[in-house]
Amino acid sequence: MEKYYHIVTYGCQMNVHESEKIAGILRAKGYVACDGAEEADIVVFNTCCIRENAENHAYGNIGALKKLKRSRPEMLIAVGGCMTQQEGAADRLRKKFPFVDIVFGTHNLTALGDLIDRKTAQKKAVVEIGREEPVSDEDEDISFRTSYPNAWVNIMYGCNNFCSYCIVPYVRGRERSRRPDNILSEVSALLDGGYKEITLLGQNVNSYGNDMGGAFSFPGLLDRICERKGKYRLRFMTSNPKDFGEPLIRSIEKNEQICHLVHLPVQAGSDRILKLMNRKYTASEYLKKVELLRKIVPDCQLTSDIMVGFPTETEEDFRATLDLVREADFSTAFTFVYSPRSGTKAAAMEGQIPEEVKKERIMRLVEAVNARTREKSSAYLGKTAEILCEDFDEKKSLYLGRDEYGRMGYFKSDADVRGRFVKLKINDASGVSLYGDLVEE
Numbered sequence: 001m002e003k004y005y006h007i008v009t010y011g012c013q014m015n016v017h018e019s020e021k022i023a024g025i026l027r028a029k030g031y032v033a034c035d036g037a038e039e040a041d042i043v044v045f046n047t048c049c050i051r052e053n054a055e056n057h058a059y060g061n062i063g064a065l066k067k068l069k070r071s072r073p074e075m076l077i078a079v080g081g082c083m084t085q086q087e088g089a090a091d092r093l094r095k096k097f098p099f100v101d102i103v104f105g106t107h108n109l110t111a112l113g114d115l116i117d118r119k120t121a122q123k124k125a126v127v128e129i130g131r132e133e134p135v136s137d138e139d140e141d142i143s144f145r146t147s148y149p150n151a152w153v154n155i156m157y158g159c160n161n162f163c164s165y166c167i168v169p170y171v172r173g174r175e176r177s178r179r180p181d182n183i184l185s186e187v188s189a190l191l192d193g194g195y196k197e198i199t200l201l202g203q204n205v206n207s208y209g210n211d212m213g214g215a216f217s218f219p220g221l222l223d224r225i226c227e228r229k230g231k232y233r234l235r236f237m238t239s240n241p242k243d244f245g246e247p248l249i250r251s252i253e254k255n256e257q258i259c260h261l262v263h264l265p266v267q268a269g270s271d272r273i274l275k276l277m278n279r280k281y282t283a284s285e286y287l288k289k290v291e292l293l294r295k296i297v298p299d300c301q302l303t304s305d306i307m308v309g310f311p312t313e314t315e316e317d318f319r320a321t322l323d324l325v326r327e328a329d330f331s332t333a334f335t336f337v338y339s340p341r342s343g344t345k346a347a348a349m350e351g352q353i354p355e356e357v358k359k360e361r362i363m364r365l366v367e368a369v370n371a372r373t374r375e376k377s378s379a380y381l382g383k384t385a386e387i388l389c390e391d392f393d394e395k396k397s398l399y400l401g402r403d404e405y406g407r408m409g410y411f412k413s414d415a416d417v418r419g420r421f422v423k424l425k426i427n428d429a430s431g432v433s434l435y436g437d438l439v440e441e
Contacts, residue, residue, distance in 0.1 A: 003031045003042070005023070005034070005041065006037050007019050007022055008058075010045075010054045010081070011048025011050060012050070014203075015082075017152035017154065020147075021110070023146070041075060042077075042116070044078045044112075045058055045079045045080070046080055052339035052341075062079060062097050065077055066099055078115070079093060079103050080104040080106070080109060082167070084103050084106075085105040085106045086170065087170070094125060098125075102119055102127075105171075106171055107129075110142070141186055148194075148418075148419060149389075150198075152198075154202070156178060156202040156205070157203075158173040158203065159207075160204075161240060163277055165338060167344055175207050180224060184225060196233065197235065199234075202238070204243065205218050206248065218236075222258060223255065231421065235259050239265075241266065242281045244289055260405065265304050265305035266305070266324060268320075269317075269321035269324030269325070270283070273317050276346075278345075301376075303332050303333060306369075308321070309361060311338070311346055313353055318361050322364070322365065322368055325369060332373045332376075332406075335369060337362050340352070374431060377431065381427070382427075384425050384426070385403045386421055387409040387423075388421055399411055399413050399417060401422075403434075407434050412437070412438070413438055
């Protein structure tokens, strides 16, 4: 008799990839994926606590399983991810949801199989929240990958930056880099398996190798990966502007596999706010790096993360952010409202901004970003773009995929072209989406 699993994922690409690892562990134990909690023998929540919304959403969905658990007591409910790793979070979770069977932290993901065995052998819940451990150098990739033709590859874990608003160093631990040979082996195996786009993941990829005594660097890692020739794309995220510089830009310039799209989170345009955030750069320093990037790689595009409503932010501070958005000329940006995270310095700051002010500012910021996004999409009209086909949209009856710059392109095709690079003549643009016709090669 088959056993079924269902995974609910919140948060960043790191969590998406870690859910692939969770799926790999569950499949090794004989579980098969299903579409919803109703038919699942185990439901795993892979949580996020970077923003209050994600945490509230997770709590709501965990709570919604109370009735189902009552009717099916043999079903297991497991909660892991960043939310559980916060100080005291596991106890709060168990108190609020006593029907949860397994609670595991970010450092205990690979132990999930053992935790299931322990829970099966006993009545009481299993809680395993560990301290950070050295990065395991095993070559085996336990992931069950679900994003063909794209694949995520962790190059490091944790963060040493301690931005005043951010919980990541507390729940992910300090920076730990994987050995380059293990990364190279994983990338090579993925390319051999037909994957066409690899995204390297780290909280701050520019810090790669700093914990190895300077023997390895991120630009050096990129150069080694790109020694592998062939038709594929290489992306990376996320870069901290304070560590972003010419060596990395030169690596982007000389390696044709690296996409000419850089995600460089600025967070704010006011030097006063950036200092309070502990970002360790000024707005002008950020813009100089953007200028250098565009000088060396003229067609390179830029995306960013931008926050509004940080404690003490004035209208003048916010206008400085709008000015930077215009000057940096982002292809698009992920915009969000500051929310206090318990245990961070910013949460204890005076001058928290009223919700109505945050809402008004985020709307102005979104409009400024979207206006530029629409302009950049319109520039595609009548031109040809190369798309890596990722999937088929049943609702639209169209194939879809992204170009090098992250724009999603939709098109019709008589043949199944998933996993292939195709050329599209763009005839319509809407926001970040492009629509076009296949160009016969």
